[in-house]
Amino acid sequence: MEKQQDLRISVRTIPDSALRFVGFLSFFDRYGTPPMLVALSLGTSLSFAQAVQLVASYALFYAIGQPIWGVLSDRFGRLAVLRAALIGACLGAVASIMFTDYLPLLIARSVTGFMFGALYPTLMTLLGDTRTGVERARGLSDLQIYSSLGTTLATLASGALATYANWRLVFLLPALGCVAALYSLRKAAEPEHSRSGFQFRAALRPMNLALYAIVFLEGGLLMGLLTYIVPALQESGVAIGLAGALGCAFALGVILGARLMRRLVA
Numbered sequence: 001m002e003k004q005q006d007l008r009i010s011v012r013t014i015p016d017s018a019l020r021f022v023g024f025l026s027f028f029d030r031y032g033t034p035p036m037l038v039a040l041s042l043g044t045s046l047s048f049a050q051a052v053q054l055v056a057s058y059a060l061f062y063a064i065g066q067p068i069w070g071v072l073s074d075r076f077g078r079l080a081v082l083r084a085a086l087i088g089a090c091l092g093a094v095a096s097i098m099f100t101d102y103l104p105l106l107i108a109r110s111v112t113g114f115m116f117g118a119l120y121p122t123l124m125t126l127l128g129d130t131r132t133g134v135e136r137a138r139g140l141s142d143l144q145i146y147s148s149l150g151t152t153l154a155t156l157a158s159g160a161l162a163t164y165a166n167w168r169l170v171f172l173l174p175a176l177g178c179v180a181a182l183y184s185l186r187k188a189a190e191p192e193h194s195r196s197g198f199q200f201r202a203a204l205r206p207m208n209l210a211l212y213a214i215v216f217l218e219g220g221l222l223m224g225l226l227t228y229i230v231p232a233l234q235e236s237g238v239a240i241g242l243a244g245a246l247g248c249a250f251a252l253g254v255i256l257g258a259r260l261m262r263r264l265v266a
Contacts, residue, residue, distance in 0.1 A: 014079075014126065014185075014189075014191070015184060015185075016139075017184065018184035019123055019126065019139075019143065020142055020143065021146070021180070021181055022082070022119055023120060023143045023147040023150070024147060024149055025119070025174060025181060026116055026123075027120070027147040027151045028150035028151070028153060028154045028173070028174060028177070029089070029112070029174040029177075030062065030116060030151075030154075031150070031151045031155055031227070032158040032170045032171075032174070033054065033055050033158070033170065034055050034228060034230050034231050035155055035158045035159035035162075035230040035231065035240075035243065035244055035247065036159045036161070036162030036163070036167055036170055037234075038051075038159075038163075038231060038234050039163045040054075043100075043162070043166070044100040044101075045100055046100075046102050048235075052228075052231070053106065054105060054106060055109075055227060055228075057109060058109045058110065058113035059113065059223045059224075059227065060110075060113070061110045061113040061114040062113040062114065062116060062117035063117065063219065063223065064114070065113075065114040065115070066117050066118070069081055069122065073118075073122055073125060078122050078125055078129065078190070078191065079188055079189075079190045079191075081118055081122055082118070082119065082122050082123075082126075082185065083182060083185060085115045085118035085122070086115075086119070086181050086185075087178070087182070088114075088115035089112055089115035089119070089175075090175050090179060090182075092112030092113075092115055092116075093171050093172070093174045093175035093178065094171075094175050095107075095108035095112075096108040096109055096112060097171050097175070116174075120147065123143055124140065124143070127139045129191055130191045134265055134266055137261065137262075138262055138265065141258040141259070141261045141262045142258075144255075144257075144258040145254075145255050145258045145259070147254075148251040148255045149255070151248065151250070151254075152251040152252065154170075155230060155247045155248040156241075156244040156245065156248055157244070158170045158244075159230065159240045159243065159244055160240055160241065163240055226247075226250055229243075229246070229247045230244060230246075233246060
C-alpha cells in the first residue's frame with residue numbers, strides 16, 4: 001500500500017504537458033529534415049544524394065540507440081536518461097547548424113539521431129512504469145496524438161522554412177525545444193518503479209518475439225517509405241506545400257486512431 005502511495009506521488013511530479021511536449025519534439029526533429037532535402041542541398045555544399053544520406057544516417061543511429069538507451073534507463077532511471085538525451089540532442093542540433101560540409105553534418109545528424117532516439121521509448125516506459133489500466137492507455141493515446149502533431153507540423157512547415165527562410169531554422173527549433181523540455185522537467189522526480197533489472201530471458205519470450213517482428217515491419221515503413229515521400233514528390237515537381245500536405249496524411253491518421261482508442265479503451 002505504501003509503495004502504491006509513493007508511486008502516485010512520483011506520478012504527480014512528472015507534468016503530463018512535459019511528456020507530451022517531448023513526444024512532439026522527438027517527432028518534429030525526426031520528420032523535419034526529409035521535406036527540406038532539396039533546399040538543404042541548394043543551401044550547402046551537399047549534393048542531393050548526400051543530403052539523403054544525412055536522413056539515412058540519422059534514422060540508423062536513431063534505431064541503434066533505442067536498445068542501448070533502454071538498458072541504460074533500466075539501470076540509471078527513466079528521467080536521468082531523458083534529461084541526458086535532451087542535452088545531447090540539443091548539442092547535436094546546434095552542431096548541425098554550424099556546418100555546411102558533408103562529413104561534419106553527417107556526424108552531427110548521426111549524433112542527433114542517436115540522442116533523439118532515446119526520447120519516445122523512454123516516454124513510453126515512463127507511462128508503463130507509472131500508470132495502469134485505462135489511465136495508461138489514455139496516456140499512450142495522448143502521447144501518440146502530440147507526437148503525430150509534431151510529425152504533421154514538421155512535414156508541413158520544414159520544407160517551406162528551409163526554402164523561404166533558412167534551412168538552419170529547422171535544426172534550431174528542436175535545439176530550443178530541448179532547452180524548454182529540460183526546463184519543464186526541472187522539478188520532476190524519478191519514479192520509484194522505474195529502476196529495474198533487465199531480464200534477457202523475458203525479452204525472448206515467444207509473444208515478445210512476435211511483437212518485435214511486427215514492430216520491425218512498422219519501423220521499416222515509418223523510417224523508410226514514409227520518410228522519403230515528401231522529397232520524392234518534390235523531386236517529381238510537386239509544390240512544397242502540396243508535398244508536405246500529402247506527406248502528413250499518415251500523422252493525421254494516427255491522431256484520429258488515437259482519439260478512437262481513447263473512446264474504445266474503457
